[in-house]
Amino acid sequence: MLPSTPFRFSTYFTLGVACLGLGYAESAMLPEAGAFAVVIAIAMAVIFRVEARVPLLSIPAANRLGAWIGFIALIWAGFRVFRELKRGEFQALGWTVFLVALTGPLLMALVCAKLLRREKHAGDYWVMHGMALAAIILAGVMAEQAVTVLATAAYLFGAVWSLSLFFLSRSSGAVAAIPGKEPPLGTVGVAGKRGWPANFLRAAIWTMVAAVIAIPIYLLTPRSPAAKFSFDNSRIEIGYAADQMIDLNRTGELRENPETAFEVRAADSRGRPKDDLDPEQKWCGAFYVGYTRGVWRRDIVVQLPTVPQTRPPTVPWAPPDFGPNGYTLTYTVPRKLRSRFLAEPVAWQQGEQASVADLPENGSPQPWHPAINGAVFTNRLGGGPRTISAGPPMAHYVQYTLPPAEIGVSQAYPMGASVRSELKDQPLDSVRVYADKVMDEMAAAGRLPAGALRREVVYNLPYPQYHEVIARAFRDHLSERTDLLYSTDIRRENEDVDPIEDFLFYSKAGHCERFATALVLMLRSEGIPAVMVLGFKGCEATGSGTYAVRQEFAHAWAQALIQRPDPRTRGPVWHWLTLDPAPARVETPKARRSAMLDWGQDAFERYLFHYTAEERDRALQAALKRLWNPQFLGVAVIAVLLGLAWRMAKRPSERIAAADSHPSAEWFQRLVDLLGQHGFTPAPGATPREFAEEAAMELGERAATAPHAAVPIEWVNAYYRSRFGGTPIAFDEQQELDAGLDALQKALERGSHP
Numbered sequence: 004m005l006p007s008t009p010f011r012f013s014t015y016f017t018l019g020v021a022c023l024g025l026g027y028a029e030s031a032m033l034p035e036a037g038a039f040a041v042v043i044a045i046a047m048a049v050i051f052r053v054e055a056r057v058p059l060l061s062i063p064a065a066n067r068l069g070a071w072i073g074f075i076a077l078i079w080a081g082f083r084v085f086r087e088l089k090r091g092e093f094q095a096l097g098w099t100v101f102l103v104a105l106t107g108p109l110l111m112a113l114v115c116a117k118l119l120r121r122e123k124h125a126g127d128y129w130v131m132h133g134m135a136l137a138a139i140i141l142a143g144v145m146a147e148q149a150v151t152v153l154a155t156a157a158y159l160f161g162a163v164w165s166l167s168l169f170f171l172s173r174s175s176g177a178v179a180a181i182p183g184k185e186p187p188l189g190t191v192g193v194a195g196k197r198g199w200p201a202n203f204l205r206a207a208i209w210t211m212v213a214a215v216i217a218i219p220i221y222l223l224t225p226r227s228p229a230a231k232f233s234f235d236n237s238r239i240e241i242g243y244a245a246d247q248m249i250d251l252n253r254t255g256e257l258r259e260n261p262e263t264a265f266e267v268r269a270a271d272s273r274g275r276p277k278d279d280l281d282p283e284q285k286w287c288g289a290f291y292v293g294y295t296r297g298v299w300r301r302d303i304v305v306q307l308p309t310v311p312q313t314r315p316p317t318v319p320w321a322p323p324d325f326g327p328n329g330y331t332l333t334y335t336v337p338r339k340l341r342s343r344f345l346a347e348p349v350a351w352q353q354g355e356q357a358s359v360a361d362l363p364e365n366g367s368p369q370p371w372h373p374a375i376n377g378a379v380f381t382n383r384l385g386g387g388p389r390t391i392s393a394g395p396p397m398a399h400y401v402q403y404t405l406p407p408a409e410i411g412v413s414q415a416y417p418m419g420a421s422v423r424s425e426l427k428d429q430p431l432d433s434v435r436v437y438a439d440k441v442m443d444e445m446a447a448a449g450r451l452p453a454g455a456l457r458r459e460v461v462y463n464l465p466y467p468q469y470h471e472v473i474a475r476a477f478r479d480h481l482s483e484r485t486d487l488l489y490s491t492d493i494r495r496e497n498e499d500v501d502p503i504e505d506f507l508f509y510s511k512a513g514h515c516e517r518f519a520t521a522l523v524l525m526l527r528s529e530g531i532p533a534v535m536v537l538g539f540k541g542c543e544a545t546g547s548g549t550y551a552v553r554q555e556f557a558h559a560w561a562q563a564l565i566q567r568p569d570p571r572t573r574g575p576v577w578h579w580l581t582l583d584p585a586p587a588r589v590e591t592p593k594a595r596r597s598a599m600l601d602w603g604q605d606a607f608e609r610y611l612f613h614y615t616a617e618e619r620d621r622a623l624q625a626a627l628k629r630l631w632n633p634q635f636l637g638v639a640v641i642a643v644l645l646g647l648a649w650r651m652a653k654r655p656s657e658r659i660a661a662a663d664s665h666p667s668a669e670w671f672q673r674l675v676d677l678l679g680q681h682g683f684t685p686a687p688g689a690t691p692r693e694f695a696e697e698a699a700m701e702l703g704e705r706a707a708t709a710p711h712a713a714v715p716i717e718w719v720n721a722y723y724r725s726r727f728g729g730t731p732i733a734f735d736e737q738q739e740l741d742a743g744l745d746a747l748q749k750a751l752e753r754g755s756h757p
Contacts (some may be wrong), residue, residue: 024154277550464530
């Protein structure tokens with residue numbers, strides 16, 4: 004016996020949504036998984052249409068089909084593993100994540116094969132729902148995106164609807180019991196047949212009730228500040244790389260993270276709040292020197308001739324005096340970032356104490372020390388990366404600084420030892436050829452002096468006095484190149500070459516890390532020392548001289564070590580030149596999406612993945628502001644009044660039927676409708692029993708209907724036993740009740756009217 008259409012539709016809907024959600028989640032990693040999910044969904048639609056007309060597979064045939072599917076999936080997985088060993092496409096994810104992802108298509112195929120069984124019992128439906136649950140869970144951990152959240156919500160709704168009808172179908176015998184087990188007791192003749200819109204509406208109402216209860220609780224509970232467990236590293240965020248490494252081999256869509264990374268309090272030389280901090284201020288955090296196969300690492304420490312000569316620290320610490328133009332920046336940085344940040348460029352005074360110092364909770368300020376890794380100061384003796392590995396959850400320190408004399412150019416460093424070769428390492432010959440070509444083109448266009456093309460005899464590199472003009476020309480070239488786009492949709496066109504070669508010659512689209520890396524490698528190709536800098540660009544004023552630097556402000560840029568003549572001695576001195584090749588042309592995935600998808604993505608990012616205590620406070624303030632809006636209050640009052648008016652205008656008989664959502668209510672409604680057609684209407688607020696007793700009394704007073712006056716009482720007694728007593732109505736009793744109602748109908752039709 005084939006189950007009812009509403010039950011079959013709800014089951015296919017639930018399984019199809021789970022498979023499509025999993026296919027979408029895996030499509031970024033395995034493009035064929037998305038196409039396979041669409042094929043499976045189409046196959047499910049076909050099976051649903053032909054299931055009632057064409058005999059499906061027997062149990063042995065279905066088992067053989069499942070075995071073939073498993074064999075084909077094994078061959079495909081082997082091919083994928085072999086390809087991964089050869090290319091290393093998912094090195095950043097790890098083998099565990101990659102192998103788990105390979106099970107997704109197999110799971111979808113097995114769900115479809117299970118549907119092809121001709122004789123499905125209750126156990127088969129439980130297995131299919133279990134596989135669908137596994138698929139939607141796997142989708143959730145593979146892709147934390149708005150589309151996945153919508154698929155999960157649709158799956159949960161369908162699962163509630165389908166399982167509700169499953170229990171009814173199993174009780175009525177439409178779904179066979181598990182072999183060897185007794186079928187559950189059913190309600191013969193009482194459950195009736197409800198159309199799928201009514202069942203769908205019931206599931207929708209209960210789902211909305213659950214949402215109304217759950218959403219306020221969730222909105223009042225922000226995300227924990229503790230580190231989040233992540234199934235894999237496939238999600239790429241616009242944020243600071245606390246893992247000490249930048250991997251340009253990763254692809255995917257960058258997600259904005261509005262979470263506050265750290266806070267800064269600015270004060271002028273008199274200690275008053277400074278409210279005019281540059282909104283484009285750069286905050287340097289990490290300096291990267293070593294680049295290999297698309298990966299920048301921070302674990303390389305290089306001695307640089309850039310260490311300012313500062314006076315040994317004394318107690319108490321006496322910061323340099325920068326005069327009336329000077330100001331202080333007091334930082335509060337979460338320890339989880341494992342880095343500290345400084346406003347660029349860092350200012351100091353020759354021969355004075357350090358301009359940066361830690362502010363411990365108990366004790367005097369502790370000045371930082373000259374660095375040897377590209378930074379000016381570090382909070383660790385002997386240099387090394389500025390990291391935070393232990394201690395309180397927040398680090399507090401202060402920086403004394405002043406506006407730079409020239410934007411993007413650091414103070415002068417006295418010429419020291421020669422620059423170490425690590426700052427000039429450039430492993431890509433294609434980038435070196437590209438840099439030479441760019442120099443020739445810019446010189447021909449008059450944007451480089453002819454002397455910049457002259458080369459040293461020994462190293463065949465441009466002379467140091469032209470390094471600055473070449474560096475600025477390279478920056479302008481990358482930012483102005485018309486076929487290079489800034490995009491948050493990171494992709495690879497040629498995976499056989501280095502990511503920067505792919506960026507410059509094939510994909511021609513990328514975010515700040517690719518632009519900055521390309522610039523650093525081009526500079527090093529011409530013998531110009533350069534480093535990759537990762538930090539933040541921008542800040543958001545929150546009042547009283549306090550600024551929030553958010554994760555979405557994370558940015559990468561280049562710094563070149565250039566020489567200039569000292570105005571006093573005419574000898575050469577070093578400067579760090581900040582170069583930001585961010586282009587004017589921007590391409591983002593949002594520009595290609597509809598307004599609805601754009602809104603959904605923003606809501607997902609704000610209220611689900613990045614829902615912090617700060618976001619909760621903002622949401623509550625916005626909600627209260629809307630609630631007290633006169634227009635909103637007026638609309639709410641009108642809606643309530645209309646609802647009350649509609650409620651009062653409803654027919655009493657409809658109120659009785661609506662008050663009881665039990666399946667037996669539809670059966671009892673037959674009696675209510677019959678009596679209503681002949682003028683018997685329940686009093687306002689009357690119970691079914693009160694209505695039946697009153698109708699029986701009136702029927703007994705008429706000669707034509709007196710022999711059948713007990714019919715309403717018999718029907719209401721049976722209804723109460725089924726509805727509240729849990730006693731199913733036997734088949735024989737059901738026939739007697741139907742016969743009595745038919746006799747009452749004929750008596751009423753003979754002309755007995757109230």
